[in-house]
Amino acid sequence: MCISISKISIGEINQEDNSLNNDISNSNTIDTPLLEMSVNSDFNLTKIGGWTDPLGYATEIIIQKDIAFLACRAAGLVIINVSNPYNPTFISQFNDGGDIVDLEVNSTITYLVDIVDGIEIIDISDIFSPVEISQIISDNVKEISLYNNILFLAGNSFDITIFNVTDPYNPVTIGSLNFDYFTIGHIGITSSSILIGANVFVSGSYPSRNPKLYSIDCNNLSNPRLIQFVDYFSENIASITINNNFLYAITEAYIYLIDISNPSDMILISKSIQLFDGYCGADFILDYGLFAGGYSGLVIADINDMTNYSSMYYYTNEDFCDVKYYNGLIYAASGDSDLSVYSVDLDNDGINDFDEINQYNTDPYNSDTDLDSISDYDELFIHNTNPFLADSDSDLMPDNWEIKFSTNPLVNDSELDYDLDNLTNIIEMGYNTDPNNNDTDADGLTDYQEIEIYLTNPLEQDSDQDGFTDFEEIEAGTDPLDSKDNVRKDSINSLLKILLPSIAGFLVFVLILYFAVRATKKNRNTPINILKRILIDLSKKVDKISLNNLRQISNLTENEILNNIAVLQYQLNTEIDSDSEFLYFSNNVGLSSDINLISNKIQSLFNSRTTSPIKIEELSYFKIELSALKDRAKHSPNKNYTNQIDFLIWLVEKFTRELSLDIR
Structure with a gap:
């Protein structure tokens, strides 16, 4: 059956100002960096098979259930069995002498774009004998897109035309959109569960004008409505491909990445150097874009960062017109050999995707399937561990730890x-x-x-x-x-225990000498005579002075006088006038002498402890003596005496604790 195309015009494009009469405005452009693509990995791309027709020049490829359908220009439609990708085999061919440049496949029906005849609809229910069942006559067809039995046709001078092909024997025109003076070349359709509400994107060109990208509202298929156009492009657009909310417009020099999440506000994200030429198809797998660049070859690009688009790899050994990723392999429609098959290793783990999918069942897009920090390749070919289990021998010790420390990851050795x-x-x-x-x-x-x-x-x-x-x-x-308790501090403490008594004795001697000289200069009295006067003065205050007492005092030694002074001061609980030379002298000379005396006694007791064990009674005596000395030190202007006495008190208490432990 043959039908003619009707046209619907929604607005006339003014050739002078490049604007639409119905006031559909262009979007604001943004400053976009020109990003040069860098090569980071070769993905182990290796040609493993192919098929060639002497008359063919493949421009488009579709693969379904191990069957490849090729649009091969003069060779027509070629159907190839690729169940064995290493040796693809010819099944059948449809060729009525036309020039086939594009195709769509829907179950048992194939739609061919014939530049000469328009759209040829082929029944392929018997793939060994394809038969033409109807035709849509149209001149200068560029490209078609099929979506839920709705066929979009780009070309026919300045049109995009929409057909209902639910009955492929009787295709029905639904509507069309006219772009006066702009030739529509390529079509892209956003993903949607149903066509209603989907948006169609088409590219158009006009001599001496920048090519444009149009977004079309297809809520009403009989009356499609132009939403917006942008003219970011300085070169002819070779193809457009949509992946999620992004459109890739491939020109003869660049890949333009455009955000189409809002069809009324298309935004240019990046412009990457490519040097494409001729037919340019594309396919996507996870974070990778496969771009056929015509004579420029194949580009595998990382699309993870949409704002910093960077190419991963160039392959320039062949002319690529279209490309599809299928079952872990890359299938290319090639101008050189019609069909080329390449193994690829997208996760760069050393195992090609085809083998990971069909032989090892590992993840072809993750180099470490079980996420145990050991690559699938190392697990399979070096360590013989299980690439699906982080603990191959189930001994609760992960494989990566066992390999690191050279235990056995294959035997329970926990x-x-x-x-x-x-x-x-x-x-x-x-x-x-x-x-x-x-x-x-x-x-x-x-x-x-x-x-x-x-x-x-x-x-x-x-x-x-x-x-x-x-x-x-x-x-x-x-x-x-404990960083505060270390070898250095312990050594210092031991040294102090040895040196402190000697240092204290020396200081006491210096102080005695100083105050003795000072006292002698003032009153020409000897230190012992001054101490005797202090004792007499205190004795008077407690009414204990008599002639006999005076005789006894005159016969006392210096230490005996100091002890008597300490007892009387304690009994009186009083202070001698702080301005008195007697108090000043006694609090310095006498106190220093007593500290030195008791320090020597304690040191002597400690040194003889191995031959003469220390007794609790002796330590108690020292405590009483030191307590009295501390009371006297309160009245001394020299605060170092208090520190010396506190140290001696601590030392006596330490001996007491140790002695108590020994008794237990």
Whole structure:
């Protein structure tokens, strides 16, 4: 059956100002970077098969159920069996002498674009004997798109025409849209479960004018409505392809990436250098775009970042007019050999996609199917582990850990102890220690000692980061988990215990000498005479002075006088006039002497403890003496005395605690 095309004009394009009379405005352009594509990977692209017709020049390919349909210009429609991609075989051909440049396949019907005759509708229910059943006569057809039995035809001078082909024997014209003076070349349709509400995008060109991209509202198929057009392009558009909400307009020089999520506001995202030529088809698989660039070959591009579009790989060994990704392989309609088949490794794991899908059942788009940080290739061909299980031997130790530490990922060895450190392999995994090295951090302590005994970090030589290894601290008796308790501090403490009494004695001597000289200069009295006067003065205050007392005082030694002064001061609970030279002298010279005396006694007691055990009574005596000294020190302007007495009190208490522990 043959039918003629009717036309519907919705507006006339003014050739002078390039605008539509019904005031459909162009979108605002945006500053878009010109992005040069860089080569990052070859994807192991390898030609594995093909088929050639002497008369053919394939421009379009569609594959369904291992059957490839080729539009081969002078050779017509060619049908190829690709169930064995390494050796595609010819099935049949339809050729009535036309020039076939495009096709669509719907189950058992194929629609061919014949530049000479228009649209030829072919019954392929018997693929061995395709038969023409009807025809749509139209001149200068460029391209067709089929969607839910609705056929869109671009060409016929300045038209896009819509047909209902539910009955392929009797196609019916629904409507059309006229673009006066602009030749419509290519069609793209947004994905939709039904055609109603979908949007159609077409490209058009006119001599001496920039090519345009149009968006069309097809809510009413009998009256399609132009929504918007953009003219971003400086070259003729070779093809347009839609993927999700993005349209790829491929020109003779660039790929233009356009956001069409809002058909009334198409936005240019990027413009990438390509150098395309001739027929240009495209296909998409996940994050990859496959672009046939005519004589320029094939481009595999990463489309993950839509704002920074970058090409991944150029393949220029063949003329690519159209391309399809099917069953892990790339099928190309080629001007050189009609049909070419290429293996490809999109995840770059060393296994081509076809083998991953058909032989190993691994994920061809993820180099690590089980996400265990070991590539599928390494699992299959190096370690012989299971690419679908992160723990091949189910011993609760992941394959990547076992491979890293050289345990066996194929045998349950979780309870073994390869390094004989009393820690099983699975316990070592929990602490991330090396199951083949009993001292992972090489600090002199085994992993077992660090984990079970000292609770230190088996992965750090110095757990508390104080500059001394755990081993050094344990040897020295310091705490390897406390940075304030370390070998250096312990050594200083030991040294202080030895030197402090000597230093204190020297300081006392200097102070006695200083105050003695000072007192002598003032009143020419000796220190002991001044102390005697202090004692006499205190005795008077407690009414204990007599001639006999005076005689006794005159015969007392200096230390005996100091002790009597301390007792009387305690009894009186009073202070001698702070301006008195007697108090000043006694609080400095006498106090210093007493501190030195009791310090020497304590040191002597400590040094002789091995031959003469310390008694609790002796320590109690020291406590009383030191308490009295501390009361006297409160009245001294020299606050260092208080610090010295506090140290001696602490030392006596330490001896007392140790003695108490020994008694228990």
